[in-house]
Amino acid sequence: MSIDYAGFRRELEAFARSACPPDIRAVVAAGQKITKREYQAWQQILNAQGWGAPSWPREAGGTGWDIRQRLIFEEVMAENDCPPLYHHGLGHIGPVIIRFGTPDQKARFLPRILDGSDWWCQGYSEPGSGSDLASLSTSARLEDGEWVVNGQKIWTSHAHEASMIYMLVRTSKEAKKQEGISLLLVPMDTPGITVRPIKTIDGWHHLNEVFFDEVRVRADNLVGEVGKGWTCAKFLLERERLPPANVARLELMRRQVTQLVEQASRAAAGQRDFSGLHHKLLLCEADVKGARVMMAEATDDLIHQRPLGVQPSAIKMTCADVAQRLTTIALDAVGPDAAHRFLADAGQDVPDATWIQNYMFTRARTIAGGTSEVQRNVVANELLGA
């Protein structure tokens, strides 16, 4: 049966406009930081419609949409200022549990991701292990049928609002550092876990340090085989670098920034020279078009289980680069007006100043989820050999 893509798009458009609450759309439209409140409310609305996990297989609660439908979904949602899907549950750990988890784990965790009742965070990085993730040292030992976790994670996004953390732990000391690592699912309210906020360059609170002191975790919360967590971790990272929403969101951001530049340019009435910014915007527009095709091709490979090669790295680098260039253009456009309003009193929103925070926040796009230098190493190794 052939799919009526145009009809599908219309259905999504009608839904996005009627179902997404105006206050949530306003946050997205203004380019403000999306928090648990918006993500969670939107997830519940999508789930009630049966669209809670567009990219999961139908048997796990997904939609069974084909690749083109998924891309249309992302584009329509971005075009209508709906929040992106919350990545840590739906995009990262969900697919890992679907692929490597036990039936019991699937039953316990997947429905709670779908209906938004669990909010996940990622405990990979440690103070001594960032790009060199395999050197991690947070340990878990088996004692009386439970894992006992000790150590520290850092740069943990959303840990302060999460109910669950998926984390890499060292379960044995093998000669090769990738071995002896396991993937553990841990409720954040377990005694012995302490979360400390990290003050970041963008003025938002999203990063944390997480400390584990004799934290006891059910033995059956370990995913896959003991000591084979690296396989899950790599599977997850490939998906982390390929979120289909990224490209659709870039187009949204490009339109927002274009509007901003036009406004600022009118307000400056020839007193500031915007020609360079207009030129840079054109280059971004071209790059987004190229990225859309890259993304479509990669998603197609993912669906047909063809090897992804360097595509996740290439797409991650491109999206990060374009996002940084766009927020830099926004910074230039609003900077003189907004640099002094970096943070307002009592959480008051200042739309122009939000773009300064966005510029700062976007610096992390080339760091989080594997730095651009490390992605370049991946691409270069593929081309030139390790």
Added chain:
Amino acid sequence: MATSFPSLFPGMLLDAASRYAEDHIAQEIQGDPVRELGWTATLVPEEAGGAGGTLSDLASIVEGLATHGLQLPVVETCAVVPLLLQAAGAETAHRWLEAVAEGSARIAPMVALSATPEHDAVTARHLDIGYELSGVVEGVDLTLPATHYLVPVQMDGDDAIFLVDAERIGAPKARYRTMEGRLGADFALERLAVPEGACLARGAAVREARAKATDAALLLTAADTVAALATLIRQTVTHLKERRQFGVALASFQVLRHRVADMYVKYLGAKGLVIHCFHEYEQGAADLRRTLRLAKVSLAESARACAEAAIQMHGGMGVSEEVLATRTAQRLIASEFRYGDRLMHAAQLLAPPQSAERVSLSNQTGSVR
């Protein structure tokens, strides 16, 4: 490494400021260090009880503070204010300069941090008794307490300067944390009545004082940028040598080595340019303003590139405000938007030469509404 970053403005003032900044780096600003340390006296002539110093002396203080990442409104308080006061007649200027030097009057400029002191945000109207001031000034530095504000205004097509009690002006309509961690505020003056004596000066003397204050602000901000660049690179070098990943120091990765080398070369260029600006200033070069605008555009480009590179090379630490390099990166980017951004200065540079300096300065940053 220390010898690779020789001070631009060495001397006792630099050492004192640097030591002070180092000791107070992690603390909230208490009291009024700029006045307590006597820095407001730097540019005030000796006959008015000041130190009779030069902009280079003030640059020493700016450099010392930037080296350790401390944010204080030295440019506003110690350069813009005394230079604007010079517009007043000898006796009035003397009295207020004396008060500035001894710290009995705490005068702040009522000028947007993003605009130059040549910019008019406020207009004045002469009444039967006194004057009436109207206008919105967004992004005034309020890091330190003020007893008076110096307000540049437009009055009947002429330039003028008013000195108004802070009490009369009242509270700002909004307060913010600026990008580099200062306190910024927006003021709205609505037909604010001020007495006759509030008008310190008008006409050519005001234009000259505003031009001098603008040059000084641009020069000192450029010095701040170069000092901050040195700090940024020094911190990055230390990080790359100390941080280990994959069993080796980050400093062994060639891509990072090249990146930090590029930063250093940019720093050397920026330093050269700022020294050139100070030479032109000291020689009273006719081209000074054009050179300062060029420096503004060029330093913005180099500083932004270096700030972004340093953040990237620090990895996660690069986005944490607990790290000096990160705060320095913020400072560098904020400085781009002080006293006219690069788009404004570029527009002036690219404007036909005969009208370059006569383009109306109103609404040049869009901050006056």
